[in-house]
């Protein structure tokens with residue numbers, strides 16, 4: 062089966078979240094997972110779409126990772142082995158992502174949970190989930206981020 066397409070989008074029609082089973086509200090960020098299955102002569106081609114709240118997508122991803130713990134390749138052990146294996150360019154990029162995340166955390170703390178800031182909060186959370194996806198490729202998610210995700 063080819064890998065699914067995962068996209069972030071604004072919810073345009075009411076959908077049910079695969080993770081929490083609750084409705085996804087119109088005009089809020091959502092994750093759409095599109096599975097494409099090519100059929101053969103005996104079987105018809107079909108595809109399917111799954112929907113998640115932005116937070117639920119992260120929850121299910123962390124749930125998956127927690128049940129599939131990290132194993133270093135090449136037998137190296139220890140928390141910073143992976144980060145020290147990065148080249149200078151990657152380390153700079155990683156630091157930039159961490160700084161951006163810290164800034165967004167700071168901004169989030171400043172926004173209260175009122176209706177007129179709901180969109181701002183959603184945008185910040187969307188960017189944070191993008192940062193998490195990016196940092197996965199360059200050294201993995203820092204431990205301090207995981208604490209906040211739980």
Ligand SMILES: [Zn+2]
Nearest residue numbers: 078081114117
């Ligand atoms: Zn949900």
